Amino acid sequence: MGKNFSIVCLLIFCASKNIDAQVTAQVVAPTKLPLYLVGTIILRNQSESIATIKARRQKNKRTTFREKSELLKYGKVTKIGRQDVTFLNYLTKKFEKIPLGQFDGSKKLxxxxxxxxxxxxxxxxxxxxxxxxxxxxxxxxxxxxxxxxxxxxxxxxxxxxxxxxxxxxxxxxxxxxxxxxxxxxxxxxxxxxxxxxxxxxxxxxxxxxxxxxxxxxxxxxxxx
The missing domain is CATH 2.30.42.10 (PDZ domain)
Incomplete structure (x- = not known):
């Protein structure tokens, strides 16, 4: 049983590494979906980091997501960074990113x-x-x-x-x-x-x- 458990753990580890390798190998382009990244909160435990995203067609509706959570009906979140969020698009079967919303730096507080x-x-x-x-x-x-x-x-x-x-x-x-x-x-x-x-x-x-x-x-x- 111990040997089988070790094999299962190894397979899970390799699978997670394989996903990371896919994201790294692929040039991740900005998504064309109507999604807007309001902001991200990066925590020490990366799995607890949060991204606030809203659909452009839904004016005031915002939803928070963590890594591996479903991104509305569009895909699954794979990585949350300070400047963007990467997700697997269910329709295109490709990794895409949602860049942080544009902000006019000339504006002060x-x-x-x-x-x-x-x-x-x-x-x-x-x-x-x-x-x-x-x-x-x-x-x-x-x-x-x-x-x-x-x-x-x-x-x-x-x-x-x-x-x-x-x-x-x-x-x-x-x-x-x-x-x-x-x-x-x-x-x-x-x-x-x-x-x-x-x-x-x-x-x-x-x-x-x-x-x-x-x-x-x-x-x-x-x-x-």
Missing amino acids: TAKKMDKGESSFHLKREKIDSLLENLHKEVYNAGSAPVYGRQGEIVGYRITFVKKNSIWSRLGIRKDDVVKRVNGIAIDSPLRVLELLRQLKDSSLIELELQRKSHLRKIEYLIR
Whole structure:
């Protein structure tokens, strides 16, 4: 049984390598399907990385996908990268990629109204890189304190102050906001915050969930 199990494992390993080899050997062209890549969230465990994609004909409908998941009716996602998503097109039987949506780099930090309780910002990649490099300076432009739940657990961080015209202010953060989640991950410890900051370097989409007064809000940052 042990020998048979080893053979099965070897076959699975070879099959997965074969798929990677096919993608590498083939020149992956941009898809002609009506798909738009809003952004990607790259996590340390690649299988948990997320891509947000919408069909151009469906104006406001967005769906998130992980590797090996079905891409609507069009195919199967095989790889999620910072700038594109590769998938196997069921119709053409070829690997194709969905490039990241076009972004006008001349635009600075801008906000776009979305559904009620949501807002969207466009950010240049250099702005995020600069923020992470100068975090030791930017940290003095806003303050926060943990918010505890009934069992004594941390359920978020309350913003105690935000300096006017600071990066935090321009990112839509306000005094007394309670930041609860970043990219769907609960902010329940200082170590979690540091882990998320490291992930921001490889993400093109950041989703911030917070409580403002008695309302839950979502802020989306598209990084190009």
